[in-house]
Amino acid sequence: MMFEFLDSLNAIELTPGMTLLSLFIGGLIMAVGLIIARTVKLLFTKYYAPKLSEDSAKNIGKLLYFGILIISFLVFTSSTGIDLSGLLVAGGIFGVVIGFATQSVVSNLISGIFLMIEKPAKQGDSIDLPDLNISGTLVDISTFSIRIRRFDGTIIRVPNESVFTTPIRSLTSSQVRRSEAIVGIAYKEDISKAITAMETEIMMTMPFVLSLPKPEFRIKELADSSVNIEILVWHPREDWGEVAPKLLKVVKKALDDNHIEIPFPQRVIWNGKE
Amino acid sequence: MDDSTTSPSFGVFDISDSFELNLPNNAIRLTKISENVFSYARKDSSGNITEKIIPSDKDTLRIEFAPIDALNYPAKRTNFMYLDFETPVFLSESAAAKIFVQCPIEMGIFIVNGTKKDSLDWFSCEPEKSRFGLYGSPDSGILCKYYKSHVVNSYDEHESFVNTVMQLNLQNQLGSGHSINKVVFPINENKLYYKDNHCKYDSLNAVLKKKLTVEVLDVEIQTIETDWTEAPPFEFSIPYKRIDMDVD
Structure with a gap:
C-alpha cells in the first residue's frame, strides 16, 4: 500500500528530473534538519553557553542553528535534483543589483562580524561613544546593529558600521574610575587651607x-576672578553615581563651612579721569 | 542570655521579649511585637534607622551577634584587604619575625535556625575608617578595602567591635634586607573567632622570596588553634584570582 503510494508520487513529474516523491523526501530532510538545528541549539544553550560570555554564546548558537539549516538545504537541493547553476547565473546578475541596493546592510554585517571578533566591549559593559554622543550599558552586539541601554533607561540601536568606525570608550574595563570637578576660590583665600578643608570633607x-x-x-588656572582648583578622586567603577554627581556639592559645603569665598565673575573698570 | 540590655558581647542570644545592644556608633533593639513576630531596629550615629520584621515559627528568636570581615561597608566590591602599616617592618637577610597588626572588622547579626545561620544585618562601628584603596596601577590594579594598621604587641591591643588583631609571620628568604609596609590578601579566606567581646583572625604567613626571577611577598593563611567560637561567614564572596605582591 505504502509502496504503491510512493510509486504514484514518483510517477508525478513536476519538472524534468524532479518528482513529487523527491520533493516529499526533500521536505522530510528539511524538517529533520530543522529539528536537529533546534535540538543542537537547545543543548548548546543548556550545557555550553553558560561557560561562554553572553554575546559569544548567542552568536555561536545562531551559527550552529543556521549552519545546520544551510547544510539541510544543500542536501535537500541535491536530493531533489534541483539544478542551481541557472539560479547562480541569474543570482550573479541579481546579486550585483542587490549589492548596490544593500551596500549599508552588507557593511553593517561585515562590521558586526569584526566587532564580534575584536570584542572592543562585552555585553553588560558600560561604554561611551563620544562621537555619537551615546553612553550606556551594552545590551548586545547582533548581526547588523548593537543595542545600548542609555543611563536614562531608554535603549538605542546603533548600526554596526557606525560603531566600528567610531572611538569606543570603555567605562568598566578597570576596577576603578576617576571623577573630576573644578572649583574656583577667591584670590585672597589661602589655597592650602581650602585644599585641606575640601579633602577632609x-x-x-x-x-x-x-x-x-x-x-x-591641582591648581588648574589663575583665572579672571578666581583661582581654579581641579579635584580628582578615584572610586570603584560601579559607584560613579555615588561620587561624581555629589562631588561639587560636598566641595561647596566644605568651602562654605570654612568661610572660603567662591567668587562671582567680576570686572574692575577704571574711570579714565582717575 | 535572655531578654535584657546587655553589655555588648558576641554570642548567641535567645530572645523571648526584647533585647538591646549598645555598640560604638550603633544601637540595636529586637522586640517581640506579636505572637511569633519580632522587630529588629538599628540606629546609627547619623540617625539612620534600619528596620526589619522577623516572623518566627517559635515563641523565641535565636540570633547570633558575631564579627564579620570588613568587606561590606559602604558596599561589597572586593574580597581583598590592604593593611597599610603605620610603621614599616624591616627584615634583614634570612630574618624571621612574628608581629601583630590591627585589622578592621564589621558586625554581623544572624538569625539562627537549627544549624542554619541567615544574615539579618551588618554594620560598621567605625564607618569613617571603612575605605577602599587600590593596590597597583589604575589600569590593572586590585580594588581592596584599605586600612591604616598599627603594629601592636599582642592580641589584646584592639578596640572592641571596631578592629581586631592578626598575627603575621614574616620571613625573608631574599639575599638582602627589605621593608614590609603593607600586606594585601583575600581576607574572606581567613576565619574569624570570637569570645565575649574579643575576636581574632587566622594568622598570615608572609614570605619574601624569589619566584623565577621576580622578588615577591608570598602571603598565605595559617590556621590558628583556638577554643574560641568560629564566626559565621557573611553572605556571598566575590570570585577573585590569587595575586603575588611586589616587594617594596
Missing part, C-alpha cells in the same frame, strides 16, 4: 572615594 562624607590613590588637588 570628601573623606568624611564620601565613603566610595578611595584612600589610595588619595584625592588629588
